[in-house]
Amino acid sequence: MVALNPPASLSVAQADNGGRLAWDARLERLVSFAFTLPCLAVVALCVLVPCAWLFFLSAFGSDGKASLENYQRILDGASYARIFITTFQVGLATVAACVLIGVPFASFINGLPPRRSVIFLAAVLLPFWTSLLVRAYAWLVLLQRTGIVNSVLMGLGITKAPLELAFNHFATVLGMTHIMLPIFILPVLGAMRNIDSALIRAAASMGASRSYTYRRIFLPLAAPGIAAGAILVFVMSLGFYVTPAILGGGNVNVISMRIARSLSNYSNWGAASALGVLLLVFTALLFALSYGVQRVLLSRQRS
Amino acid sequence: MxxxxxxxxxxxxxxxxxxxxxxxxxxxxxxxxxxxxxxxxxxxxxxxxxxxxxxxxxxxxxxxxxxxxxxxxxxxxxxxxxxxxxxxxxxxxxxxxxxxxxxxxxxxxxxxxxxxxxxxxxxxxxxxxxxxxxxxxxxxxxxxxxxxxxxxxxxxxxxxxxxxxxxxxxxxxxxxxxxxxxxxxxxxxxxxxxxxxxxxxxxxxxxxxxxxxxxxxxxxxxxxxxxxxxxxxxxARFIGEATILPLAEARAVVSGDLGAVAPSAYALMVRSEDFCLARSGDENGWLAVGGLLRGVVFQGDSWLLQVDLADGQAITARAQKHFSAEVGALEVGQTIDLHVQRDRVHFL
Missing domain, CATH: 3.40.50.300 (P-loop containing nucleotide triphosphate hydrolases)
Known part of the structure; x- marks a missing residue:
């Protein structure tokens, strides 16, 4: 029999070569990982360290001894429960408003020819360039008792007395929706842009009307983007401070305002930190939930 | 259904x-x-x-x-x-x-x-x-x-x-x-x-x-x-493989009787696979074109023959695989005659 195996020397040479190739591959991975270092450093310095500090501070009572009294106070006090509920209500209302306004608008932009869609997209993104504070006061100008909206309504005789438009939940949600809408529309539009236009044509060729196609094909395919946008808006809404402070006028008490008060009025870092930690935990849970929902939605339409 | x-x-x-x-x-x-x-x-x-x-x-x-x-x-x-x-x-x-x-x-x-x-x-x-x-x-x-x-x-x-x-x-x-x-x-x-x-x-x-x-x-x-x-x-060019020769040129390089040609015709077309290396059957009714064999390419079911005509135009002919003996005898650089039956020629 002629040996079918190659001579020993040849296979040894191949083994050496394999080791060197594996080393090259490892080196390549290391080099590409090095590109993330600046970003990692910033995240560590600006996110991880403060968060750890927050956890640390929240675990000390007002007497400087380690205790869970900060958390105990939050769980016991009805006022804290109300604050959490208000924060979540405002957040959910903002999400609902963003979905109701943003989904049709994104659908509209998606249907436009490229050049015109840029104009409408710019109109959505323009408010990004103005500060939160300016936009909050601008809404106040519109909504207050002697504001433009009330003047017009009374001038037209639609209402006799001025409506209470400012300093309430309505004004707060309105202001926050205005701010969050671009952040909602971008991921939604992204998802819609990824929908193959041939699918829409195919549905039409099979006899489906525009609204049937929109409901059965377009919206389900945009759903992961809508879910992503909604979660993003909700999570960001939980941390709003300026808008509820100005447009809520003291009638809308959200977590961030309570944190600020703990610090500026009582210099109570422990209480403020505990609130911050709870907010962080809620947010993390929500992200986990949304990740699960997204995965389910996407896995159902993987192609 | x-x-x-x-x-x-x-x-x-x-x-x-x-x-x-x-x-x-x-x-x-x-x-x-x-x-x-x-x-x-x-x-x-x-x-x-x-x-x-x-x-x-x-x-x-x-x-x-x-x-x-x-x-x-x-x-x-x-x-x-x-x-x-x-x-x-x-x-x-x-x-x-x-x-x-x-x-x-x-x-x-x-x-x-x-x-x-x-x-x-x-x-x-x-x-x-x-x-x-x-x-x-x-x-x-x-x-x-x-x-x-x-x-x-x-x-x-x-x-x-x-x-x-x-x-x-x-x-x-x-x-x-x-x-x-x-x-x-x-x-x-x-x-x-x-x-x-x-x-x-x-x-x-x-x-x-x-x-x-x-x-x-x-x-x-x-x-x-x-x-x-x-x-x-x-x-002609989009479908199949074709050699297209303007009529004036064709009359110069093609030997044999082109027969009756419509007055509006300006070129003749031959499908690559209609070229033969030798005439068969009736000797009449055949045309031939001579050139220099530039290359032979084996493509599985057939050979592609690249031929340069006397006036420099490059044409391609296709020999089916059962012509392997004839193709095997060819040498790149030799002169070669390609034959085609008169009724396989189409005028454009």
Whole structure:
């Protein structure tokens, strides 16, 4: 029999070569990982360290001894429960408003020819360039008792007395929706842009009307983007401070305002930190939930 | 799948401009009831635009499109009731195979039981019985193609429109599907318009082939006529392999009697595979052209012979594989005579 195996020397040479190739591959991975270092450093310095500090501070009572009294106070006090509920209500209302306004608008932009869609997209993104504070006061100008909206309504005789438009939940949600809408529309539009236009044509060729196609094909395919946008808006809404402070006028008490008060009025870092930690935990849970929902939605339409 | 009464599709003087680009230039075409017509052309020739206009996705600038006796050019796509198969298949990724195939039936309000039954029958026709609960992502390209086909025929459309349905498949699968689509058409007798850029596919699949160039139909004939008797140089070069010699040049390099030539003819065309290395049978009725053999390429079923004529023009001839002895005797750089029967020469 002629040996079918190659001579020993040849296979040894191949083994050496394999080791060197594996080393090259490892080196390549290391080099590409090095590109993330600046970003990692910033995240560590600006996110991880403060968060750890927050956890640390929240675990000390007002007497400087380690205790869970900060958390105990939050769980016991009805006022804290109300604050959490208000924060979540405002957040959910903002999400609902963003979905109701943003989904049709994104659908509209998606249907436009490229050049015109840029104009409408710019109109959505323009408010990004103005500060939160300016936009909050601008809404106040519109909504207050002697504001433009009330003047017009009374001038037209639609209402006799001025409506209470400012300093309430309505004004707060309105202001926050205005701010969050671009952040909602971008991921939604992204998802819609990824929908193959041939699918829409195919549905039409099979006899489906525009609204049937929109409901059965377009919206389900945009759903992961809508879910992503909604979660993003909700999570960001939980941390709003300026808008509820100005447009809520003291009638809308959200977590961030309570944190600020703990610090500026009582210099109570422990209480403020505990609130911050709870907010962080809620947010993390929500992200986990949304990740699960997204995965389910996407896995159902993987192609 | 019951047999149906087919209707014709008549395209009359349809034009479409995109800016300055003339996508469709006064195109007229009639697809007879139950006929299979392939539109063949290079990219940008307007073939897909024409199909999309018939489907109702593109509104022509001018012209009329008749379905039977009714003008449908202004009818929205969803009211035309034509089955369409897209190049990208356009299957709904969030639905399983069954939901995809029953979709056109649900739109029409067919009860669920009946819809399921008809979908199963359609899946059987495309040999995908038992695939109903598969997700689209789990299917191969060929299977997706079949689902798209099932979905397009399940509502028994009177017209089937296909836009390069096989271009994403590999060669073997593509040729298999060509035969299957042909058989499916024989069975269902749906009036079919089929767009492709693959000349072989068009010749294989269609009753008649419409060759398009620059927004116009340049020739509409049965496959054999298209291949044997192209109307101009574009068709001759686009379909098959051809040597085209201007008449003046041909008279100089070709030995033998060209015979009667129409006064309007300006060139002659010979298909590469019609060149022979030797004459056979009757010595009369043959022409010959001499040149220098520049290269021989083995291509499996045949050899490609590259020959430079005396006046410098390069031509190609094809020798089938049973000429291996003759080809083996050839040497690159030698002079060679290529023979062709007089009736294999076509004048343009």
């Amino acid at each position: 019951s047999s149906r009464s087919a209707e014709s599709v008549r395209i009359e003087a349809v034009s479409k401009m995109y800016g300055d680009f003339r996508a469709l230039d006064d195109v007229s075409l009639t697809v007879e009831a139950g006929e299979f017509v392939a539109i063949l052309g290079p990219s940008g020739s307007g073939k897909s635009t024409l199909l999309m206009a018939v489907a109702g996705f593109i509104r022509p600038d001018r012209g009329r499109i008749f379905f039977g006796d009714s003008d449908i050019v202004r009818l929205p796509a969803n009211q035309r009731g034509f089955g369409v198969v897209f190049q990208s298949y356009a299957l709904f990724p969030h639905m399983d195979v069954m939901a995809n195939v029953t979709f056109p039936l649900q739109v029409r309000g067919v009860p669920q039981d009946a819809a399921r039954r008809r979908a199963l029958a359609a899946l059987d026709v495309v040999k995908l019985g038992g695939y109903g609960s598969r997700r689209i992502g789990e299917l191969s390209g060929g299977q997706r193609q079949r689902v798209a086909l099932a979905r397009a025929i399940v509502f028994e459309p009177k017209v089937l429109l296909m836009d390069e349905p096989l271009s994403a498949l590999d060669k073997i699968l593509r040729e298999e599907m060509q035969i299957e689509i042909r058989e499916l058409h024989n069975k269902l007798q749906i009036t079919t318009l089929y767009v492709t850029h693959d000349q072989r596919e068009a010749l294989t699949i269609a009753d008649r082939v419409a060759v398009m160039d620059k927004g116009k139909i340049v020739q509409l004939d049965n496959p054999e006529t298209i291949y044997r008797r192209p109307v101009n140089e574009f068709v």
